[in-house]
Amino acid sequence: METVLTGLATGFSVALDPFNLFLVLAGCFAGTLIGALPGLGPINGVAILLPIAYGLGFSPESALILLAGIYYGAEYGGRISSILLNVPGDAGAVMTTLDGNPMARAGEAGRALSLSAVASFVGGTFAVILLSLFAPVLAAFAVTFSPADYVALMVFAFASLASLVGKSTVKTLLGATIGLMLATIGIDANTGVPRYTFGIPDFLAGIDFLIVVVGLFGMAELLTLVEHQVSGKLNSLPVDKSFVRLADLAKCKWAIARASVIGFFIGVLPGTGASVASAVAYGTEKRISDTEKTFGTGDPRGLVAPEAANNAAAGGAMVPMLTLGIPGSGTTAILLGALLMFNIQPGPTLFSQRPEVAWGLVASMYIGNVALLVINLPLVGLFARMLTIPQHYLTPLIAILAFIGIYTIVGNPHDLFLITLLGIFGWFLRKLDFSLAPVILGFVLGSLFENNLRRALSISGGDWGYLIADYKSVTLYVLAALIVIAPIWLARRARLMEGDNPLDQG
Amino acid sequence: MVDRIFAGVLLVVSLAYAVIAFTTIKAPFQYDPLGPESWPQILSLVAIACLLVILWKPDATEMGVARATWFRLGATIVMLLAYAELYEPLGFILSTILFGAALCSMLGAGMARSVTFGVAAGIAGYLLCVTLLDLNLPEGELIEWLLEPAPQSEGTS
Known part of the structure; x- marks a missing residue:
């Protein structure tokens, strides 16, 4: 407890620095804008703005505070387009459309927006509180991890990724493997042997993380926007004067509480972020409270559950990223890559060695959540107006921002071609139902995975049995097996039940 | 397939x-x-x-992309490659004006609006990034020549 308090004190002294405070607010504001724009979610927003944030030459904690602000600001803003347009900004906001949009259509857009803002605030704040309590404990435990345990942790991370993310397990696994393979390009750090460089000097240091991120996310997103291009304006429902009432909060308090808990713990699981969390929270809430079959027709509880959950998941995803160096979601994978660019190795020692970064980030999230609530309640009309920005201005703007980012950092015009090509590749992957988060997770974790495996086998002198010699790694392998088998088993059981009671369908 | x-x-x-x-x-x-x-x-x-x-066991059988969409995607990619090619020779402002106006008009905006958007994005983007944020963007030979007297006039004012 004491470490938490002193840590938070350090953190707030960093986060309350006027410049960092400004960055929190700027990040939250920009994030909400990005989240509100239809089609642009947190991951694309962070991907496009990462090189620019890096190029501004901030200190690592300032850059991270800005990017994290954009991240949870975008989770916050995603609900605006879901509610008013019925177009989710990203996968995490899909569930919000189910009850949010009917409320807006019933003339209660203002109430839906303000209620979901409160739910997001509660979910986000709950997650930050748990983050500041759990993270130091988990970090203290993770210090004892041996390389073999880290290998087991990676296997667990990829198992939960393959099992819970995306439509097809094989495709998710392949996506992660593609990421891992991309990470092997460059000089092997242990032996100095070049791998897959084909004599091209630019590849010796490996493919730049920024290029992969901007290409796979920013440029692929741009092509997707062009593909689904709608000419003219989208029809946005008007924001009226209705507002959240105390009776709503009283009715929804348990829904918010349950969803926050679910969201946080799903967020902590490596690889599974807001989309899984909001889906599970909505499903659970529907099973518990949908006694009058009002879900899907504008029930406020169906609105608050996914909103509280996806903001809690955004906070939860920070836990493994900061304590283990293993990102909890695609977006935190990008934040992790951002830390690596500043030569900061996230992991168990981050809280003790770079407290200003770790605690500064945590403290900025407290401030950010309050700021988001304050920004969102009165300014929601302004953000809603952003929805009507025609796509034909937005799409070129993404390309221009991506080019500025890559050119200012790398300063090499060949990389502009490389991001375009990676964008085409990413578009194909998305089109064929591969999710891109596993690719970036694989890319970020590649060297960590390989180095720990090699270190473990060096310790044991090449004996593979060493990998399962410790109770920690065995536990992780068992959990990994469970997380792969459980959904298959549950699906089979559900199918059997369905077969038994065909009447349940009606 | x-x-x-x-x-x-x-x-x-x-x-x-x-x-x-x-x-x-x-x-x-x-x-x-x-x-x-x-x-x-x-x-x-x-x-x-x-x-x-x-x-x-493949699961996606069709791309579900209409012919007109393929054309639009192809054109976008060509524009992106051209933008990348011209980025340094023409400089940020000119290449952005061209790229912004071209993509904008292809996506359905009117000609006047597209050109306005391109010019605004090019000039505002350059001023914002170079003067305010201190980022490094290519000036291009033409712009370099045009901007040369600018620092002097700033000094006198």
Whole structure:
């Protein structure tokens, strides 16, 4: 407890620095804008703005505070387009459309927006509180991890990724493997042997993380926007004067509480972020409270559950990223890559060695959540107006921002071609139902995975049995097996039940 | 079908990756039991296994992209490549004006609006990034020549 308090004190002294405070607010504001724009979610927003944030030459904690602000600001803003347009900004906001949009259509857009803002605030704040309590404990435990345990942790991370993310397990696994393979390009750090460089000097240091991120996310997103291009304006429902009432909060308090808990713990699981969390929270809430079959027709509880959950998941995803160096979601994978660019190795020692970064980030999230609530309640009309920005201005703007980012950092015009090509590749992957988060997770974790495996086998002198010699790694392998088998088993059981009671369908 | 083609292409790439992993990569000394080659070998086997499963049981059959959409995507990619090609020679402002106006008008905005957008994005973007944020963007030879007297007039005012 004491470490938490002193840590938070350090953190707030960093986060309350006027410049960092400004960055929190700027990040939250920009994030909400990005989240509100239809089609642009947190991951694309962070991907496009990462090189620019890096190029501004901030200190690592300032850059991270800005990017994290954009991240949870975008989770916050995603609900605006879901509610008013019925177009989710990203996968995490899909569930919000189910009850949010009917409320807006019933003339209660203002109430839906303000209620979901409160739910997001509660979910986000709950997650930050748990983050500041759990993270130091988990970090203290993770210090004892041996390389073999880290290998087991990676296997667990990829198992939960393959099992819970995306439509097809094989495709998710392949996506992660593609990421891992991309990470092997460059000089092997242990032996100095070049791998897959084909004599091209630019590849010796490996493919730049920024290029992969901007290409796979920013440029692929741009092509997707062009593909689904709608000419003219989208029809946005008007924001009226209705507002959240105390009776709503009283009715929804348990829904918010349950969803926050679910969201946080799903967020902590490596690889599974807001989309899984909001889906599970909505499903659970529907099973518990949908006694009058009002879900899907504008029930406020169906609105608050996914909103509280996806903001809690955004906070939860920070836990493994900061304590283990293993990102909890695609977006935190990008934040992790951002830390690596500043030569900061996230992991168990981050809280003790770079407290200003770790605690500064945590403290900025407290401030950010309050700021988001304050920004969102009165300014929601302004953000809603952003929805009507025609796509034909937005799409070129993404390309221009991506080019500025890559050119200012790398300063090499060949990389502009490389991001375009990676964008085409990413578009194909998305089109064929591969999710891109596993690719970036694989890319970020590649060297960590390989180095720990090699270190473990060096310790044991090449004996593979060493990998399962410790109770920690065995536990992780068992959990990994469970997380792969459980959904298959549950699906089979559900199918059997369905077969038994065909009447349940009606 | 599309799934199979894509998986087939990736399979060729993965096989090439595997061949390199199994034959070419060698450390002059064995530093650790695995060496630099084992990890890529493992990865290539996993990738090939996944790809064989996809080839055996593909799930996406159609791209679901209309012909007009393919055309639009192709044009976008050509514009992006042209933008990348002209980025340094023309400089940020001119290339952005061209790219912004072209993509904007292709996406359905009127000619006047597209040009306004392009000019605004090019000039505002440059001023914002270079003067305010201190980022490095290509000036281009033409702009360099035009801007040359600018610092002097600023100094006198």
